[in-house]
Amino acid sequence: MSHHQFTLRQHLLAEQARHGIDSDLILLLEDIATACRIISHRIRSGAFANVLGATNNTNVQGETQKQLDVIANDEFVEHCRNCRRVAALVSEEVDEVYWLKDKAVPGDYIVYFDPLDGSSNLDVNLSVGSIFSVVRLPEEIDATDDRSVLRPGNEQICAGYSVYGPSTALVITAGNGVSGFTHHNGTGEFRLTSRNLTIPEETSEFAINASRYVLWDTPIRRYFDECIAGKSGPREQGFNMRWTASMVAEVHRILTRGGIFMYPADAGNRATGGKLRLMYEANPMALIVEQAGGAASTGTERIMDVQPTSHHQRVPVILGSKSEVERLDRYHDGAIS
Numbered sequence: 001m002s003h004h005q006f007t008l009r010q011h012l013l014a015e016q017a018r019h020g021i022d023s024d025l026i027l028l029l030e031d032i033a034t035a036c037r038i039i040s041h042r043i044r045s046g047a048f049a050n051v052l053g054a055t056n057n058t059n060v061q062g063e064t065q066k067q068l069d070v071i072a073n074d075e076f077v078e079h080c081r082n083c084r085r086v087a088a089l090v091s092e093e094v095d096e097v098y099w100l101k102d103k104a105v106p107g108d109y110i111v112y113f114d115p116l117d118g119s120s121n122l123d124v125n126l127s128v129g130s131i132f133s134v135v136r137l138p139e140e141i142d143a144t145d146d147r148s149v150l151r152p153g154n155e156q157i158c159a160g161y162s163v164y165g166p167s168t169a170l171v172i173t174a175g176n177g178v179s180g181f182t183h184h185n186g187t188g189e190f191r192l193t194s195r196n197l198t199i200p201e202e203t204s205e206f207a208i209n210a211s212r213y214v215l216w217d218t219p220i221r222r223y224f225d226e227c228i229a230g231k232s233g234p235r236e237q238g239f240n241m242r243w244t245a246s247m248v249a250e251v252h253r254i255l256t257r258g259g260i261f262m263y264p265a266d267a268g269n270r271a272t273g274g275k276l277r278l279m280y281e282a283n284p285m286a287l288i289v290e291q292a293g294g295a296a297s298t299g300t301e302r303i304m305d306v307q308p309t310s311h312h313q314r315v316p317v318i319l320g321s322k323s324e325v326e327r328l329d330r331y332h333d334g335a336i337s
């Protein structure tokens, strides 16, 4: 097998030899990869297995759950509980923290996940994904108190996502760069297809839901206006725009060819803090993007330094190529350029 086709396990063992990552983390990542493989299979057979469409339930966010949201959540829960180190799970689809231990000791993990992100894309056959984040507890915590899981992103030791697109990809970081794997249909393995994914510092592609223009604050409007003004505008540069309504697909594109993604707080979502959730959407993507040389900001603060106050907390998200994220930080600062 060529170097480029390391399996996930071979890659993680090589990382362990180089950087000393925990054996339990390797087992956990393999279990998460299994959950992603099963979710991918369930999505791909969706129309035949009668799993497309909504349930009668709403989740804690007040959103109607799709059948596949529930299936994906169950797969994550089932596979994450194999790892003896996991003390608690926090899922987008579950209101409460799911405690697996009565007493969590130093070295135990908390796993945060969005089992199926972008699920509004399911019924129209566009890319969706799963996102996850792992925090290692530095101290013993009270497993009767849900506030114990409110850890900032800078405590993450690992993060990743799987994107269910034309192929199924798995992207992970354990704090030593970002690696990309592609699901190989014949063997069922995830094989290493991209080492050291790196986001170019400069870009001319941006992603934002522009239908919210009238709701945006001045810094976002200014940035957008300057981009669409193109070569004859103040930046004297042409830009391309994308919006897939699936954050995983947007981040995957940015890791592949650069770009910036924005879901800012605006007049329509400010009361809830923004759209995207801090602990299982923004933080894992922020770690991946920073590890790939990019930046991730709320506009006023590094995402990974935000101290969570509730486990389904939302946050403004601006991430991708460093020079553009920094430009938006300056616009939020009130600085001229």
Ligand code: AHM
Pocket (backbone or CB within 6 Å): 063, 092, 114, 116, 117, 118, 119, 120, 209, 245, 246, 247, 248, 263, 275, 276
């Ligand atoms: P979800 O977790 O309910 O799927 O919501 C998150 C998704 C992101 O993937 C995407 O960036 C965003 O919501 C799209 O929102 P909008 O429909 O407002 O464009």
Ligand code: MG
Pocket (backbone or CB within 6 Å): 092, 114, 116, 117, 118, 281
């Ligand atoms: Mg989501």
